[in-house]
Amino acid sequence: MGLNIRWVYGVATIVGFFVLMVYSNSMNLHFVDMLYGFATNVTLYTEYFNLGNTTRSTGILNTTFSYRTTSETSQDIHPRLPSEKPKKFKIPPTILMWNWANPYQMKNSKLPDHCGGCRFTTNKTAFNESDVVILQDQSLTLDVIEFPNRLPHQVFVFRCGENPCHTFAINRVNRDLTMFNELFNMTITYRRDSDVTGPYGCWGNGLIKSTQNLQTTNKTKVAVIVASDCKRVGAKFRKIYTDELIKAGLKLDRYGKCFGPRYQENLRELLTQYKFYLAFENGIHCRDYITEKFWRNSLAYGLVPVVWGSSKADVVRVAPPGSYVHVEDFNSPKEVAEYLDYLDKNDTAYQEYFKWRTANKSENCGISINCDLCNLVSKGHRGRPMKFTDWWFGTENKECISTNMTEMTNYFNNFYGINER
Missing domain, CATH: 3.40.50.11660 (Glycosyl transferase family 10, C-terminal domain)
Known part of the structure; x- marks a missing residue:
């Protein structure tokens, strides 16, 4: 009695899915992301199973990560898809504050509905489930790069309140931040050209x-x-x-x-x-x-x-x-x-x-940065590919970022009318 071909395909499919689930768990991978990658680009199939001698610790927080460029994505836990096609965020989105300076202020809190209702967390174990990950500039030092690679569906936000001349990383790695060029796809700073602008104050x-x-x-x-x-x-x-x-x-x-x-x-x-x-x-x-x-x-x-x-x-x-x-x-x-x-x-x-x-000024300014961010991502904004150094340093005035003391002394004396001593 011959076997029903549909029955054979069904059993094979179930077994295949089971094998993938077991393998993804053993390699600390997301099963859903694996399926999404396979469906989007078949060539990623070989990348998942051709990891060479790469070793990974169990658990995302026990793994030492360093950010890699797009040419090295075959070595990533979650290879970036060629098209960077994002999945839809959960509504409301979850926003992870990776290295929050004052975690008690926002820990596991939820914004009101008029802000988009986003859930904020400081729990790093929630990384895989987070739609947005905020990284303060304090993270950008070679000795504390411990955050994971960005998943295909995630937005990585660079948040900074200092100017480029005093960004934490500059003092440690001498302005060589090219390793972050493909990491961030959204920004929150005091600058008007940020995705979310957070000025220190406003006239209102x-x-x-x-x-x-x-x-x-x-x-x-x-x-x-x-x-x-x-x-x-x-x-x-x-x-x-x-x-x-x-x-x-x-x-x-x-x-x-x-x-x-x-x-x-x-x-x-x-x-x-x-x-x-x-x-x-x-x-x-x-x-x-x-x-x-x-x-x-x-x-x-x-x-x-x-x-x-x-x-x-x-x-x-x-x-x-x-x-x-x-x-x-x-x-x-x-x-x-x-x-x-x-x-x-x-x-x-x-x-x-x-x-x-x-003055009778009707403008109402000073809305919460977190509220602005939540509304932005809730409405579908997914950031943009960016070369971080070109934006953060390349568009800045030379006198802001120069470290040449002789050059800056001459500029300062001439521009501000200081008599040389």
Whole structure:
């Protein structure tokens, strides 16, 4: 009696699926991803079973990973598909924060529905089930590259609040971040060209309302700066500029490790005694880089920011008009010191810098970065292929990322009117 050919095919299919499941489990692979790879590109079949002498530890967290380029994907646990065709995210998506600085803030939390309802987790064992993986810039050092390879359906997000001159990795690997060129496909930074922009502050109703009752009269102290870093290129020059201001006669008090011991008292109580805060950044002309020195330490605390480091064009684009003094409007530190002395002695002119607080600004800014990200991916955004170094460094101003101290000293002296010593 002959065997029914359909019955034979059925048994063979069941056995084949069983073998694949056993094999995928033994090799720490995702069975579903294997099937997806086979269906998309038959040549991947041989790649899965031609792993050579590669050894893998059991469990994703016990495996030491290093990121590989596309030419080496045959050695990856989850080879990247040639088309990078993404699978659909679960709705709502799961977002894994791989190396969150403050994990207690978002651990296993869920965003409200108006943000897309994404589930956030810091549990690294949830990597395979995560749709989005956020990597802080602190991960980008050769000695802590322990995160796995991106799966075909995942979005890897580069999140950073520092400028390129001070990114963690730069200080360790001398700016050679080409190994990350194919890793990220989405970005969250302060820069306007990021997929999700997370500025340090913004001019909107929240800022206006919070400053209505701040005292701006009868202040007895003139200018203050708090800075922790004056050692690296870029940051060194802000100390030199403050030296020049003091030499020109400005009554300036300096706090922080840049000038002495770290200031550990109540910062707000200290700053509100002064008329001017020196919002001096740690780099020169880094694109869109305007930090809490401007938004919190100055405007939110009722001081007039004196801006150095951020370009005049960037500040004009986002700041309340007439709310700040920019050093690039003057020819030298001496002229800046003289102008601040004039404002100190002329309260009517000084109070002009607070007129922005009476504006009726309807813009509501400052929405949560996590909310923006969740809404973006929930609506189908999957990022874009990118060469990380071309974007992070290649589009940056030269004076922001230069490490040539001689070159930068000449630029600084010429641009800011510093007399050579």
